[in-house]
Amino acid sequence: MSAMSTPSRLWSNSRYVTWLVSDTAKALGGGLATFALPLIALQVTGEPAQAGIIGAVGMVVILFASLYGGVLADRHDRVRLMVMGAGIGGALIAGMTVLIVTGSLNFAVLLGVEIVLSTFYGLFDIAGESVLKDIVPADALGRAQAANQARDAILRLGATPLGGVLLATGAWLIGVAMLVSSAVEAIAAVALGRMRRTDRISSRSAVPDRRTERRDDEGSTTAVTARSGALAEIREGVSWLMRRRDLRPILFTMTAVNLGFSTATTTIIYLLQQRGESPAVIGLLGSAIGAATLIGALLATPLVSRVRAGTITIVALVLPVATVGILPFTDSVPVMIAAPAIALLFTPPLNAALLGYSMVAIPTELVGRVRSAMTVIVSGAMPLAPLIAGAGLSTVGPAVTLGIAALLCAATFVLALCTPALRSLPAEAGWAAHAAKFTDAGRVPASVR
Numbered sequence: 001m002s003a004m005s006t007p008s009r010l011w012s013n014s015r016y017v018t019w020l021v022s023d024t025a026k027a028l029g030g031g032l033a034t035f036a037l038p039l040i041a042l043q044v045t046g047e048p049a050q051a052g053i054i055g056a057v058g059m060v061v062i063l064f065a066s067l068y069g070g071v072l073a074d075r076h077d078r079v080r081l082m083v084m085g086a087g088i089g090g091a092l093i094a095g096m097t098v099l100i101v102t103g104s105l106n107f108a109v110l111l112g113v114e115i116v117l118s119t120f121y122g123l124f125d126i127a128g129e130s131v132l133k134d135i136v137p138a139d140a141l142g143r144a145q146a147a148n149q150a151r152d153a154i155l156r157l158g159a160t161p162l163g164g165v166l167l168a169t170g171a172w173l174i175g176v177a178m179l180v181s182s183a184v185e186a187i188a189a190v191a192l193g194r195m196r197r198t199d200r201i202s203s204r205s206a207v208p209d210r211r212t213e214r215r216d217d218e219g220s221t222t223a224v225t226a227r228s229g230a231l232a233e234i235r236e237g238v239s240w241l242m243r244r245r246d247l248r249p250i251l252f253t254m255t256a257v258n259l260g261f262s263t264a265t266t267t268i269i270y271l272l273q274q275r276g277e278s279p280a281v282i283g284l285l286g287s288a289i290g291a292a293t294l295i296g297a298l299l300a301t302p303l304v305s306r307v308r309a310g311t312i313t314i315v316a317l318v319l320p321v322a323t324v325g326i327l328p329f330t331d332s333v334p335v336m337i338a339a340p341a342i343a344l345l346f347t348p349p350l351n352a353a354l355l356g357y358s359m360v361a362i363p364t365e366l367v368g369r370v371r372s373a374m375t376v377i378v379s380g381a382m383p384l385a386p387l388i389a390g391a392g393l394s395t396v397g398p399a400v401t402l403g404i405a406a407l408l409c410a411a412t413f414v415l416a417l418c419t420p421a422l423r424s425l426p427a428e429a430g431w432a433a434h435a436a437k438f439t440d441a442g443r444v445p446a447s448v449r
Helices: 014-045 048-074 079-100 106-134 136-171 173-194 210-218 232-241 249-273 280-304 309-322 335-343 347-361 366-380 384-395 398-417 428-434
Strands: none
Touching: 014 048, 014 079, 014 106, 014 173, 048 079, 048 106, 048 232, 048 366, 079 106, 079 173, 106 136, 106 366, 136 173, 136 280, 136 347, 136 428, 210 280, 232 249, 232 366, 249 280, 249 309, 249 335, 249 347, 249 366, 249 384, 249 398, 280 309, 280 335, 280 347, 280 428, 309 335, 309 398, 347 366, 347 428, 366 384, 384 398
């Protein structure tokens, strides 16, 4: 974008608005499932350990499935995958609802349902995320990610009480609500697919769209050749990501800060439970975090378009250092609730900036695999949080355990401060030009040209 050009108007982009409707419906259905399925499992089995096994297996399955989901997103038309995913998801949810209504659920059946749903979400979620690269210009991707952050914050605040009301009335209503969400998702995805192909603006990305070049030169509608096999294509995406000096720090920063913060919040929850605090008091932690996230999400849009992403990153990482850093030295419940919430105030702008920039930097033909690799690496460290919290409380006590969490947050801040490629990230309008400086370090593999 030239210095005199006007930034793209996000909300006048009908394809983005249609995509947002579809993705919001999908996110609502996923939020209801995340809330309700563990509780349904606990009701059916009566065993917290069995319910925990079901949830843990689902987390592992969705991580591995998302790697292959990235391959699908790069091989095939992403909007068609959105439509297909909505249809298959609706069928799976209908089957789950029938099992609930007929009283056919037990541990084995619930485990099977969790595996099937997790596989489905892993395979198809990344396609919807990757479509953003095709429908939103590079100079608006930060604001698109900011809007997504606000949407997610609202859904986190609303999905839990909605799920609670539906579950209290009847577990089958969860299935009905998820079916309605799938229907809205499918209708919006079909509408997106029917919009004029000339609206596609991926050619304005920082890296040339070799999928489009191949289609023009060879007359083929296949986006990516499958000759190298899925595993080889996954390796290509991971290898490309690790060669990019501008994206590696983003990956490590998001992984470390998420682990540090998750360790702190999990430790607080366990500690409050051990001290005999009521569920209502413990629930205040989630409410405070949700409210802070919503406030931060509302700040994200003006910040990513006006403030350098490097500055947003440094400020966002200072807050966890300051707030989590005081937790080892206090046993005050109000402080334990307020500190994590304050720590998260700038997390939505941070996510919008780093995810938006990475979307600009990744070539269209690799965006599915690279984004899925980033998700797996960042999320793959999260199971360590309850392990650190549980083992720490049992062996060295809450102060040392919270100190470990504070050290993780501090190490992340130091890493960002000492990484020029991260500190130098510009505001949204300059992302494409900045990403282009690193293009040679992350050449697109020949198998996908």
